[in-house]
Every structure is written in structure tokens, then in C-alpha cells.
Amino acid sequence: QKEVEQDPGPLSVPEGAIVSLNCTYSNSAFQYFMWYRQYSRKGPELLMYTYSSGNKEDGRFTAQVDKSSKYISLFIRDSQPSDSATYLCAMYSSRDDKIIFGKGTRLHILP
Amino acid sequence: DSGVTQTPKHLITATGQRVTLRCSPRSGDLSVYWYQQSLDQGLQFLIQYYNGEERAKGNILERFSAQQFPDLHSELNLSSLELGDSALYFCASSETKNPEYEQYFGPGTRLTVT
Numbered sequence: 001q002k003e004v005e006q007d008p009g010p011l012s013v014p015e016g017a018i019v020s021l022n023c024t025y026s027n028s029a030f031q032y033f034m035w036y037r038q039y040s041r042k043g044p045e046l047l048m049y050t051y052s053s054g055n056k057e058d059g060r061f062t063a064q065v066d067k068s069s070k071y072i073s074l075f076i077r078d079s080q081p082s083d084s085a086t087y088l089c090a091m092y093s094s095r096d097d098k099i100i101f102g103k104g105t106r107l108h109i110l111p
Numbered sequence: 112d113s114g115v116t117q118t119p120k121h122l123i124t125a126t127g128q129r130v131t132l133r134c135s136p137r138s139g140d141l142s143v144y145w146y147q148q149s150l151d152q153g154l155q156f157l158i159q160y161y162n163g164e165e166r167a168k169g170n171i172l173e174r175f176s177a178q179q180f181p182d183l184h185s186e187l188n189l190s191s192l193e194l195g196d197s198a199l200y201f202c203a204s205s206e207t208k209n210p211e212y213e214q215y216f217g218p219g220t221r222l223t224v225t
Contacts, residue, residue, distance in 0.1 A: 041218075043201050043216025045113070088153075099169075
């Protein structure tokens with residue numbers, strides 16, 4: 001079983017829709033959960049950062065962590081064509097001193 | 112623009128050769144991370160340096176090595192190159208030694224091994 005699983009997509013949704021992106025993981029030691037956005041031919045950039053379980057909201061973006069299910073989500077409200085990118089989840093365990101990225105989900109927002 | 116620079120942007124070389132990738136971190140950042148990104152493996156952490164010292168190692172092959180210099184720029188050396196080493200190599204930098212905090216990624220170096 002891979003430590004982090006992420007559906008590669010592509011996921012195509014119409015502009016204005018709510019997008020849900022997800023990752024599952026197997027290592028219960030992960031405490032820090034991040035979402036990075038990567039545009040084509042660019043490096044990833046940090047979108048959201050959460051510690052432990054719970055929700056965090058930043059504008060149109062909401063990150064959710066459910067440690068009991070080992071499941072994290074990123075919701076994008078009122079999606080825009082400029083949100084079209086690859087979204088990578090990332091997780092870090094201070095116990096193992098290990099950072100792992102998901103393979104990324106390609107998202108297309110259709111105008 | 113993240114403030115992290117990487118050179119060269121593209122590199123084409125033959126199997127068995129050795130190459131050096133260079134990274135300049137954002138001003139003031141002490142940590143430099145190296146990652147390899149390929150279609151089948153995704154983004155894989157290779158190695159981290161903090162203020163000139165190796166801090167953490169990930170899935171870095173023995174044929175690969177890195178260092179961080181006193182001016183904080185870093186180089187990743189890849190030797191005895193194989194076709195499977197073809198990938199995008201990213202450098203990232205951050206203020207602290209903690210990988211969970213924001214890392215600023217450079218534009219990457221695309222390596223093609225023929």
C-alpha cells in the first residue's frame with residue numbers, strides 16, 4: 001500500500017462548480033497536511049497548510065483533515081478557469097522526519 | 112516568481128554522463144530541498160540542506176549527491192546517468208529547517224537522458 005494515494009484525474013468541471021480533491025494515506029504519524037498547486041511548466045506553490053484534524057478556510061479554498069479515516073480534502077468554491085492546474089497533497093511526520101507528496105490531480109475548469 | 116532560481120532550464124545528455132544542477136534560494140532562506148518529479152513517481156523528496164549541513168535524506172540514489180555552499184546556493188550532482196533519471200528536478204527553499212512550513216519552489220530543470 002502506498003503511503004499517500006491521490007487520484008491523478010484529469011478532473012473536468014464547469015466554471016462556478018464546487019471542486020473536491022482528495023488524498024488518502026496510511027501512515028498515522030503524519031501530523032502536517034499541505035496542498036500545493038502546480039501550473040503547467042512551473043514549480044509547486046503552497047495553497048493550504050493544516051495541522052492535525054479539522055478544517056481550515058482561506059477565501060474560496062477549504063482544507064479538511066480527518067485523521068481517524070486518514071483522509072484529507074481540498075474544496076474549491078466558485079471555481080475559475082485560473083484554478084486549472086495540478087493539485088498535490090503533501091504530508092509530513094516529525095516523528096519519521098519524512099515529507100511525502102501525492103502524485104497530483106489534474107484539474108480543468110471549463111469556461 | 113518564487114525568488115528561487117535554477118539553472119539550467121533544460122539539459123540533454125547521454126547515459127553514463129554526469130551533470131550538475133544549480134539552485135539559488137530566496138534571499139534569507141537557509142534550507143534548500145531537492146525533488147525529482149516524474150510522471151510515474153510524482154514528486155519525490157531527495158535531500159535537504161540547512162545552513163550548509165545535510166539535514167534530511169529521502170529517496171536519493173547513491174549516484175546522486177548534493178551540497179550547499181557558504182553563500183547558501185546548492186548543487187545537485189547526478190552521475191552515471193540512466194534513461195530512468197530523465198525527469199524534472201526542482202529545488203525549493205524555506206526559512207526554517209522544518210519541511211512542513213512553506214517551501215518556495217524554483218522553476219525546475221528538465222533533464223533528458225538519451
